[in-house]
Amino acid sequence: MEQHGYAIRSHALAMIRQGASYAEVSNRLNVPHGTISWWRHEERRALGITIERTHDCPRCCPRDFDRRAYSYVLGLYLGDGHIVSKPKQHHLSIFCCDSWPGLITAAEDAMRAVMPLPRVRRRQLTGCTEVKSFTRHWTCLFPQHGPGKKYRRRVALEAWQQDIVEAHPWEFIRGLIHSDGCRIVNWTTKVVGGERKRYEYPRYFFSNKSDDIRALFTEALRMVGVRWTILARGADPFNVSVARKESVALMDAHVGAKY
Template identity: 40%
Template sequence: MNAQIHEVAIKTIRKWRRLYQRQGLPRLGSGYPPTPCPRCDAAVLDGSAYAHLLGWYLGDGHIALGRRGVYVLSISNDPKYPDLNQQIAATMKLVKPTGSPCFRSGPATRVEVRWKHWPCLFPQHGVGRKHLRKIELEPWQREIVAKHPEQLLRGLFHSDGCRVKNWTSRELASGEVKRYEYLRYVFANESEDIIRILTETLDLLAIPWRRPRWNMVAVSRKGGVEALDRFVGPKG
């Protein structure tokens, strides 16, 4: 139809369309204006959802450049937690209200959303693995975390952490050896920067922690475990 209107060959119309797309120009008549960015356009940002998504991104997320200069935020998680994967998708949509999360199956379930402005919201994005480069929160991110520390911890522990049952034994005065079981939260990550972000956030909530290994943080005291149970809880 367009070829008839402009009195040119169909292949010419196709050539014009390809050139238009290569220049990254918006699709005419699509009816979908670009989603405004909280950093570039002062759009409203759901701080609670963002803090939660930031935790997931620092743990098991990455950003890749896709087609036409659009970035893809991908969060990986174990497929045996379908409810948690749905929560990730819902959180992504709260941060980008016009987003359409899609699920990629495989050894890990990947939840993905496309947006040109993901690097604006996650300036920690860069080349290489996170533990091989500097990871530091921007001042505006720190302000959000200070308001929603529970959500950041929820994302971090659900991505690179777990809630496990441990046990220990103690010999009583009678000579009997008694076994005790207790819950604890464990977080493991190769990045010293990300571990520091976690421990600083735990400190904000006065939750005691320790480092049994260089790449691990554990919350084992009863009060700390009870505090995390109120807003983190088990993955399943």
């Protein structure tokens, strides 16, 4: 690793204190950005200066925020998301199948709409993309966070979350479908006038092990007038099915297939 002398370090820190950006200092002195950041961190620590990171959490600093986007992200989180919250590592992760690039972009855009300040990035995994937003304050917005898998603990919305879902139920439903649901097309054949014809009919499924999360989904369906049935997998009521023609039409108008 290239070593930089005391004079270069002092010059770099003086420039930073005078308002220069890390990029400016790095380019001018030919010192890596990370090295400058470390020097600045060490200087603050020596002076006993603690830095409080800026944030735009609407729960900690009450402000107006995009509740429609929040309702969608809430659905994504309950379906197939998780929060990491431990020393020096805090982020919300939503896992999206690579077959649906539009969903990946929608998740990223919605996270930024709710809290614009945190850094958001994508991490490519095998067959899927992890969309990550880095801030400890996602735990403020998702009090359902806790140890262990969501289906093994009680999941209930707080009053302020319930108000948002009631105001934007379709976004909540869409988030749940985009995470743990699908739109499929079933088909059958029937002989009509001596000729066998093929008939296709679409339906929606939502599959989740948590009784509480399935109940939140079906309650949102009730709000918007969508009829549903429960299909058990063995003795486990694992799937919620929407198959009635008029209900599927409503889902198509407001949710649609993953893309």
